[in-house]
Amino acid sequence: MYPDNFYYTKDHEWIKVAGGEATVGITDFAQKQLGDVVYVELPDVGAEMEFHQSLGVIESVKAVSDIYSPVSGEVAAVNEGLNDSPEWVNEDPHGKGWILRIKLKNEAELEKLMSVTEYEKFVDGLET
């Protein structure tokens, strides 16, 4: 279910690191909680993000949810496809539904994130 080469947060974001950049999305657990996603508000490319700063908003039919930056750095790219197809977040949350890429400023921040086994345990604890 959850890719084992990703990092995870308690806010249910996933982070995939490659070449000094972190791709960020929300997990399958998060998209199920939100329900049908109908709008994703994305930041500008080039914006500087602090650790845990709100970097955008996901709106489903019934709820609004902030996306928090799991690392600090500069926004390198956003998933423009979500403007027309926000449903990708539901259909393929760990792939086509990625949200943005951040140029990592401080790789040490990754140590604060959860591994897949830690995240699965965390989610198990929530699903009572």
Next chain:
Amino acid sequence: MKKTRLHNNHIKLNGKMVEFFGWEMPVEYSGIIEEHLAVRNQAGLFDVSHMGEILVLGPQALDYVQHLTPNNAARTSPTKAQYSALTTPKGTFVDDLLVYCLDENTYLLVVNAANADKDFAWIEKNKAGFEVEVKNLSDDYSQIALQGRNAQDILKNLNDLPLDEMGSFAVAHGEVAGIPSMVSRTGYTGEDGFEVYTTSATPGVIWDALIETGESYGIKPVGLGARDTLRLEACLMLYGNDIDDTTTALEAGLKWLVKFKKGDFLGREVLLQQKEEGIKKRIAGFELIDRGIARSHYPVYIGEEKVSEVTSGTFSPYLKKSIGLTYLPMEYTEEGTEIDIEVRGKRVAARVVPLPFYKRDY
């Protein structure tokens, strides 16, 4: 938390259960958009057993219902229900409701779940001088709503009621899937459809039969999430959002349910005065021009002036745009008027559009 008698049916169908005013109810099964579109295009089945049912009985039952509500309850009969309201002496809403005449001495008022206790207390409190008894039967009744263009074709397989002859708001009594029921051609989605009431201990028999029979007609179970988006597209008011004890039927675009000629009722004087002087604000529909979603309580601006708040707002699954309702000063209610909605600190452009947002074409 209270459970309806259909609780296990929802679990079986993978309903995502949430708390709703003290009730554990399904918010969605397969997804709000899919369920919403099933109701618009085929059919949907809703458990609305959380609704309140209050019985008024006695020789003066009709007189009392006439006193409590602005519509003319004398027009109801055992074969005809009516949409109406409970009004305060100020002409504002205690609730909106459906009035069913079971017989000349017995009226059933179907009210919002969130208001059932408040309404019961209100109806008890105001009965002095009327020879009536009031009973809260909310826990006895189950209510199942079958909505959508295929509703009649599905329901006709399960009973001998004269569905063909039933117009809007018609009522019939009889068995549905063998369970004694009251059936009315009513609903809260903007589609054709029926609501089935029963005090049977096993309403699940009706639910299962409708799901099974409806399968080939594209029926889907529908949760509270899509119930809200459906009713908003059809511009059906939600108490607590669009109407409450600060708004009147005239302001809410429900002038048609206020019958001044029927005689006195709570709030009549104030409403009559409001009608003669003209209302100062009226409910208006808007759609967003810019991207975003307007939600309940977001501020509404005209220029630099905050004029109101959004009462209901959502992404419309059928129209595929952001829509909402708000009360606007009369001079701004004209179609095309540009307004701004403040969405999380940012102004988003919107325009006033005609209501309802959605009207069925059959």
